[in-house]
Amino acid sequence: MDITINHLSKIYRGGVHALDDLDLHIPSGMFGLLGPNGAGKTTLMRILAGILRPTSGTLRIGAFDGNTGSGRSAIKQVLGYLPQDLGVYPDLSAHQFLDYVGILKGMNDRKLRQKRVAELLELVALSNVAHRKLKTYSGGMKRRAGIAQALLNDPRLLIVDEPTAGLDPEERIRFRNLLSDLGGNRTVLLSTHIVEDIARTCQHLAIMKNGCVIFQGTTADLLRNTRDKAWIITTRGIKPEGNFTVISRLNTGTAVKYRVVGELSPRAGAVAVAPTLEDGYVWLMREQHTHASVILVP
Amino acid sequence: MNQFPVLVGALRYEFHMQFHRRAVWITMIVLGLLLAFLLTRHNGLNDVLMFLNSPSLPAAVAYWADMVNFAILPIGIGVLLADRLPRDTRTKVHELFTSLPGSLSMRLLGKYLGSTLATLLPMFAFYCIGIGYILVHTHNLLTIPLALAAFATIILPGILFIGAFSIACPAIMWVPLYQFLYIGYWFWGNALFPGSGIPTLNGTILTPIGGYMSLGFFGAHFFFPVEHATALQALESMLLLLGITILVISVLPRFLEWQQARQ
Numbered sequence: 001m002d003i004t005i006n007h008l009s010k011i012y013r014g015g016v017h018a019l020d021d022l023d024l025h026i027p028s029g030m031f032g033l034l035g036p037n038g039a040g041k042t043t044l045m046r047i048l049a050g051i052l053r054p055t056s057g058t059l060r061i062g063a064f065d066g067n068t069g070s071g072r073s074a075i076k077q078v079l080g081y082l083p084q085d086l087g088v089y090p091d092l093s094a095h096q097f098l099d100y101v102g103i104l105k106g107m108n109d110r111k112l113r114q115k116r117v118a119e120l121l122e123l124v125a126l127s128n129v130a131h132r133k134l135k136t137y138s139g140g141m142k143r144r145a146g147i148a149q150a151l152l153n154d155p156r157l158l159i160v161d162e163p164t165a166g167l168d169p170e171e172r173i174r175f176r177n178l179l180s181d182l183g184g185n186r187t188v189l190l191s192t193h194i195v196e197d198i199a200r201t202c203q204h205l206a207i208m209k210n211g212c213v214i215f216q217g218t219t220a221d222l223l224r225n226t227r228d229k230a231w232i233i234t235t236r237g238i239k240p241e242g243n244f245t246v247i248s249r250l251n252t253g254t255a256v257k258y259r260v261v262g263e264l265s266p267r268a269g270a271v272a273v274a275p276t277l278e279d280g281y282v283w284l285m286r287e288q289h290t291h292a293s294v295i296l297v298p
Numbered sequence: 299m300n301q302f303p304v305l306v307g308a309l310r311y312e313f314h315m316q317f318h319r320r321a322v323w324i325t326m327i328v329l330g331l332l333l334a335f336l337l338t339r340h341n342g343l344n345d346v347l348m349f350l351n352s353p354s355l356p357a358a359v360a361y362w363a364d365m366v367n368f369a370i371l372p373i374g375i376g377v378l379l380a381d382r383l384p385r386d387t388r389t390k391v392h393e394l395f396t397s398l399p400g401s402l403s404m405r406l407l408g409k410y411l412g413s414t415l416a417t418l419l420p421m422f423a424f425y426c427i428g429i430g431y432i433l434v435h436t437h438n439l440l441t442i443p444l445a446l447a448a449f450a451t452i453i454l455p456g457i458l459f460i461g462a463f464s465i466a467c468p469a470i471m472w473v474p475l476y477q478f479l480y481i482g483y484w485f486w487g488n489a490l491f492p493g494s495g496i497p498t499l500n501g502t503i504l505t506p507i508g509g510y511m512s513l514g515f516f517g518a519h520f521f522f523p524v525e526h527a528t529a530l531q532a533l534e535s536m537l538l539l540l541g542i543t544i545l546v547i548s549v550l551p552r553f554l555e556w557q558q559a560r561q
Binding site: 012013046049050051052053073076077079081083085086087088089090091092096100101103104105106108149 | 299300303304306307308311314315318319386389390391392393394395396397398399400405558559560561
């Protein structure tokens with residue numbers, strides 16, 4: 001289920017331009033949406049989920065026109081949405097909450113619905129606590145209940161907004177693996193500011209900044225863009241000077257290794273390394289900062 | 299998509315959540331005890347029993363329905379319902395539910411009916427105490443259908459009326475402000491007698507305490523400034539209250555959709 005977005009803008013009351021003439025094409029499969037806080041990712045997710053209306057522009061999800069009421073209703077039938085800030089009724093159990101969401105998703109057959117709820121609670125490893133109230137759940141458990149509710153109607157489009165924010169490393173890995181398994185024959189749009197989540201799960205991605213898409217392509221494209229831009233500079237501890245951004249600093253005891261991204265000539269103590277997606281992201285943000293009008297869309 | 303199951307599901311779960319809410323039972327029990335104290339203190343227990351021992355069974359049932367519906371318990375109901383809609387924003391459930399295909403109007407109708415019926419239960423239990431007394435005193439099984447009819451015509455329309463406003467008004471105002479204004483409205487519109495110098499809804503067919511229904515259908519009233527009412531006037535009052543209720547509950551989802559579209 002492809003998503004095509006043309007000239008999409010969203011201006012909130014008060015004049016905040018959350019999206020600015022955004023163009024984006026999202027193919028089927030896992031798709032990552034990366035960007036700093038305030039880039040407009042959540043606004044875009046909310047528009048795709050039918051929660052917000054765009055100020056202007058067009059939006060097509062599969063055969064459905066997201067600009068019309070009937071189109072939005074049709075999209076909601078095939079949509080699974082995990083919001084950034086998932087809300088639950090604290091006094092309901094996970095089983096009850098999922099059952100309620102299932103009813104609101106049009107799953108009218110009680111037996112089938114409850115069977116599906118049980119299957120999903122098993123999938124997200126919440127079967128043992130399914131009848132406990134949601135207010136007793138940890139953040140990670142609530143997130144898993146959240147992904148379970150998003151999958152109730154076996155959606156063709158799954159939108160997950162910052163799904164691993166606040167989770168411990170083990171929970172994050174579990175979540176990423178779950179999302180990767182889901183990407184098979186549906187469109188999964190993963191919005192996050194954690195580069196590692198995209199690197200581990202998505203082949204295609206877009207990067208947003210200030211309400212615009214500044215990059216769309218594959219992770220390989222982004223890495224190719226960053227070739228010869230990632231370096232390790234080893235010093236005795238003094239921070240190196242130059243036209244680059246420091247990604248990380250590792251103190252080995254005898255020396256300090258700085259991983260940097262920038263235009264460097266080979267120099268003493270500087271070794272070119274294969275770039276990671278994080279390097280590619282930082283490089284792109286640097287380029288955007290320097291050449292604000294540059295839009296890289298291979 | 300068939301939206302009727304959305305209504306039934308929302309009604310069921312909203313009833314469940316409100317029924318299990320401790321604050322509802324604690325508040326209504328305290329208010330019930332306060333009502334019992336006020337009734338017996340002001341009129342004396344003997345006076346109350348005098349009404350319940352009325353030789354006319356319909357009158358006895360109507361007196362009791364009027365007493366239960368008169369002041370404090372409906373205040374509790376309105377106050378306890380006022381946070382049901384803002385709760386969806388507070389718990390952040392609103393965003394997720396807006397992305398679901400279940401229609402907002404059915405979901406809100408289910409929320410309104412489920413929450414109101416659950417909050418009404420303690421009042422119904424209190425009502426049953428007096429009806430139980432009448433039943434034991436008269437040994438007349440007709441008490442039960444009369445009691446149900448009295449509850450449905452004297453108490454229920456007013457409760458549905460205030461329930462609708464209690465669900466809807468917090469969409470446009472702060473909940474504590476609504477609760478404060480609502481308590482003021484209840485005393486102004488139901489306890490203040492005409493002729494006191496301050497205009498009041500009391501004694502009009504808009505009064506939700508059911509005075510016209512009590513007089514018009516059962517021939518008796520307790521603390522109502524109108525002496526005579528016909529069955530037609532009673533029907534008018536009931537239909538007006540229910541009509542306004544339907545209007546409020548119909549407008550609410552349109553208003554919320556308009557608000558959402560403006561974001």
